[in-house]
Amino acid sequence: MDKVWVLAEQSAGSPSAIALELLSKARDLAQQVEAITYGAGGQLAAATLGEYGATKVFDAGDLGDSLPGPKLAAAIAALAASEGAPGAILVGMTYDGRDVAARLSARLDRPLLTNVVGLAKEDDSLVTEHAIFGATKVLKARFTGEGPGIFVVRAKSFAAEPSSSGVPETAALDLPDAGATDAAKVKGRHAEEREGPALDEAPVVVSGGRGLGSAENYALIEELAKLLKGAAGASRAIVDAGWVPYSHQVGQTGKTVKPTVYIACGISGATQHMVGMKGAKNIVAINKDQDAPIFSIADLGVVGDVHKVLPKLIEAVKSRS
Template identity: 55%
Template sequence: MAVATTWVFAEIVDGKPVAAVLELLTKARSLGGTVEAVALSSQAEETAAVLGEYGATTLHAGTDAAYGELLPGGPTADAIAALAADQKPDLILIASTYLGRDVAGRLAAKLDVPVIANGLDVSADGEVSVQSSIFGATQDVTTAFEGKKPALALIRPKSFAAESGGGSPATVTPIATDIAEQHRAVKVVERREEAASGPKLEEAPVVISGGRGLGDPKNFELLEQLAALIGGAVGASRAVVDAGWVPYSMQVGQTGKTVKPTVYIAVGISGAMQHTVGMKSAKTIIAINRDGDAPIFKLADLGVVGDALKILPQVIEEIKARK
């Protein structure tokens, strides 16, 4: 299955494509063939310049204001399925975000094609194949697509670096709006943005994550103090999220967010594969844990065996003194 045309679903938030879209466009350029983007948003046309810069030559844009008022998964999948039936792309790449997973599942059913989820890489050397993680991130497998097109893949954010290709603005091609009545039955009545005092977890240059080794939810305050001092963001292991210590939005790992910071500090985290798959690409990994045999030390560039509740206050005071 050679790739003549690759589509990237361009999820738009606050008038801009999410970072993972630019990562996918960068990867799509390397596969050869034509790269096109599909966006369903009243602000879709405004993204033509940045999508073109990262490689899209065409932007298929649905700009009906209703896309911002309805639950987006259903109408988005309908629009892409109808367009794909007419245009017949070879490959559709979708970022594995909340919306992306919703759209991909619906789209696979409508097009009657399989979808490979949890993708880490894509290649098109003779046939389209996707490298993905399985069995709790303990094994990586490569799966090739055969038969009916398009190939459909969900790719984890941060799998690729977003790099500008210096392209011209994408040519905008309008998508006819035909939103089914069943999708109009449920409307979004309010949107609330989670309050954050620092950088977003996925974008922070430094991420400090805590696990059960912190002993108590209140000890996350130490991580927050340190993050505020060094311009970082606070993350967490699945164990403490499941225990109700912190919200799911802070979870790093296979079933949470993937981060790729300059520095990742794991505090009281043992280092299960389900967690490390979400942070192992950090440039520098620092681990603090009382258990010297914790698996996280095998991944760490710098390991500190000790009580984080004694170590972190000293680190915080030293940083304050140097400032």
């Protein structure tokens, strides 16, 4: 494989963690690793992208009030036509990454593989790994048709490691008119306030599930998370129930987390949840049902009532400091 493209998301000049993970992986796959970036600060991000292996950075610049999907897919399709298509296009499984990959797939009429957690060269083709059935099985797959293959990769699948490569060449990426597909416009952006570290970067994640009994009891999760300098997570059940915002969700549909310690409180361990936290170094589970699936992967399982254990644990941590 001669060339791999990586869609590298960045914010104000800082590449996203997954962009650097993808670039690091791309170095194993091809000699020529080229990044495609967008948004204000792309020029600034180029240096870091180069550090992680990009030999060339195409910068689409600020997209204004457009959503990234339509314009970037049109631009990448045009780039493939003018520069020659790469063997593979790697995209992060993020809100925007999915949109870009989906539209690009339809534009190029190429299939895509999503939820990729592993990628390796085998005989001249790329073989993907996917965690299925609640990560109890690993499925390997590959494309059989003409490239480029579009791979949509879950966060934290690969380690981000800087390389010794030099300063990348940079080029402006032209944004073609995407017509009616680009008609959705962003009228306002809202950042939710967050105390402490981001959920997917925190060394400690304390998560709550249906076993908490009520939305009010989520305060216990937040308090313990804060005391441990960690982040508060949630199962899909209580996000669906409206107890906490979607941004707290850990699992298949939410965030993938790999903290030093994951503390699951009142979470039974649905497969959809386990996919998102199974990679934690250590897992502590508190659940009153001794048959809860979460105990099968917990390093320390406490069969007990979260309403009793959590307040005592909070007090114990407090009195320690």
